[in-house]
Amino acid sequence: MTLPWWNVGAVLPALLLSPLLLGLMGKTKALVAGRKGAPLLQPYRDIIRLMGKGAVYSRTTTWVFRAAPAVSLASILVACMMLPAGPLDAPFAFAGDLVLFAYFLALARFAVIAGALDTGSSFEGMGASREAAFSAFAEPGFFLVLGVLALKQKALSLGPILGGADVITWDGQTPPLVLAAVALFLILLAENSRIPVDDPTTHLELTMIHEVMVLDHSGPDFAFILYGSALKLWLFGAVLVSILLPGGGPAWASMALFLAGMAVVAVLVGLVESIMARLRMARVPQYLSLAGVLAALAALLLMAGGQP
Amino acid sequence: MILTALVAVPAAVGVLTWLLPTRPVRRVAFLAAGLLQAALVTKVFLAPPPPEWGGALGADALGLLFLGIVTLLFSLGAVYTFGYMSLHRHPRRRYYVPTILFFLSSMTLAVLSRHVGLFWVALEATTLSSATLIYFDRSEKSLEAAWKYLILCSVGIALALAGTFFIALALPPGAEGSLLLDSLIAAAPGMAPAWLKTAFLFLLVGYGTKMGLAPMHTWLPDAHAEAPSPVSALLSGALLNCAFLGILRAFQIVNAAGLEEFARKPLLVLGFVSMGTAAAFLIRQPDYKRLLAYSSVEHMGILAVAMGIGGGTAVFGALLHALNHSLAKALLFFAAGAVFLLYHTKSVAGVTGLGRRAPFVAVLVVAGFLAITGTPPFGPFISELTILLAAISGGHYWVAALFLLLLAVAFAAMGAAVLGMVFGEPPELPPSTLRGWEGALVLAPPAVLAVASLVLGLYLPGKLNALLKAAALLLGARS
């Protein structure tokens, strides 16, 4: 295990810019719908405002409910530490860390689900069961995508797979990488509770998945949850952008390219949210297995030796 | 030229009859085409012509054998149709004569082609032309039968196409890229065994579907039972043999590559599955045309089993049995058509007292029954005995025992049905319409076939024997 302390700087873009992704997404949706929309920095304001408030706890809840937001955010932060940002190496890397990365994301989700179940509310229980079921469908696809990247880069650590000097190139492996990227985008939408899997703006608890789970959190707890989901979106976006971007060039250029890529992802998600409708719940497993199948096909193509 | 003519003349007459205005003229042209074909084929038999179209068309011993079967059945069928259609009350079908002539043309092309791709095209053409013949009645049942036939046989034939491609892929890289049978056989020893084995399996399943081997046989009882009787006779007696020829051609190539042991096992398995399935469905079968159709499945199983046993005697027996089955089965379908004209039903239970109502038809039915179940002194007895002896002398005792058991079941099942039809009191029906020249035309072809089957049971002509031996030699029979 290596921990070059100066590389902690690689986490800074994620920490500072991730709420901006949410703002960008909201702005895109508003513009497509012909509205003016909230300002770009609105998510920052929300988080700061929530941090200043006090939390309200129901008498039926236990320590699980209080610990959930903190555990969730902490897990996501650790996951962030394993991810390189553009030309910057990850502060924290070892062979096989991509499995740990996926499991920290799962731990974050587990914490939120456990907190939701702890309230004893039937709505939150329903949301928790949906979240658990759909993430179980998304997991194989996500691992397959990571597997495809590992296979392509012949490495088992996120650092060399995604970033640093050894970025992914398009040397005749275009089709499998495109398939993996599409699969990852589908998973990104599902994991971040976006349309077509979940509608973050819906007002009907019955149709919610993620939002209904966090209804009872308030104050700093809710700020943690909000910030956590922004970071999670950043994480998935960063993996996707690293697949698609060409490497090389000076560090400042690839950093700029990376940040631009993240902005494009946010706009893209906003566009998808604007033009698509939410799928029926029963169709979600099908949607997620499609992502899994695409990722599996990509892995198969790479294993078959790619283009001769 | 004469081989080309054999394929082209029926097709040309087909186009001509499409243009001809009236029914009697069409029917005479049809009869003339049948007889002309018979004459041309006789000429081919007397003096085997050289290959044509760069070797793509040719008459080797195997092709000649099956050409003889196809032409004999078609000519007799043309005579039969002339009488049958005059007696049978049915709406006009302008397409009947042209289609059946195209059907003849494509079957002739199949038996004469010595190019695996051309053979495939010809066999697909037989499917397409005969599907409309099965839909002759335009009833719901015949539509269903035609649909099943079309979709299943097309899928089968598609798999056979894949098999044909695999044969070409098996060719070594430097080899001459020709799909002519002769060059394939010459190149066989250098072929990639993995591709060749895959190719044989695809061809076996593909052509086996068309041949009616179980479990791909499900279309066969429907199609053969719903088609008009003369068409059923052609489908059962001639077309199934054409598909069998496809498997034999594949066997020739596999044999030349020294993989005949590999090819035998699936043939044996499919053969026994077919015999067993047919035996199960023959028992208490309520429809006599379906009875005959399942009997065809059984006999195709016998052919596959014989090829699966292998060795000179068994292959000789298989070829002889193909001929014998065609004669007996066509005889039975022709007789079944006569029974249908007399009783207007296809139900076994609805036919009683055939012996009293029409003694001559009853004699034909009984003769056909004895022949098809392998009872002496008819031809199939000799060929089934040959196959059995080959199994025993090859040391395949279990094969021989199972073979005998399934034959016995088929005999008992068909016997029960035939006895019930021939004996007893005839129901109250209007007097027989099988009279006059039309009746004679309906009854003469089955009578000819009954005599032929009987002759083959008592004496094998020297020329036929030589032809069968030469054909068996092509299939790698050394003894």
Added chain:
Amino acid sequence: MSAWSYTILVTVLLLNLLLAVTSRLSVLIRGFAIQAACIAVLALLLDGFNSPHAWIVAGGVFTLKVVLIPYFLNRAVVRTNARRELEPLVSYGTSLLLASLGVLLAFALAARLPMEARRAGLLLAAAAFATMLTGLLLLVTRSKALTEVVGYLVLENGIFLFGLTLLNRMPLMVEMGILLDVFVGVFVMGIVVYNIHRTFDHIDVGALTSLKEEEP
């Protein structure tokens, strides 16, 4: 093999998945047509753009499978008013799973067969097998007559992919004969489909069950 042929083969594989999951007949027909167009382009890519033989084959495939057959199939859809396959024998999720397993099986099969690099490469054989398996899947699990016809056509597409590897070995006549047979086959099937519709007032083959063994 060029990057273009590689991409096209992957597209063919993806179209198989689409064909396996769609319930809309128009999507099914369009998917088949695009797949056929891929094959036509592939014929040119594999055999060279200056080979007249390849142009004839590609032209034939394009005319029949991309233009004429989809046109007739779409007409049949309109005439029989059968736009969706509502009752497949297995659910569409299972179909997707089976099709994916088919792709896996296709790669396994292709890896076992010797295939020279010049002729094809592993991916061509795998795509061909996968397409054949998808066609068989459609034939076995769908009950609408039209869907079965498309299944048959997809099966033929897969076989034709194998045929592409033999382009410079086979006489042109056979290939044209094959194309023609497919066309005539679909034409005849179309007539039958139309008649099934007229006779039974539906084209659900699953309901064609009057011909079966009855208890005596």
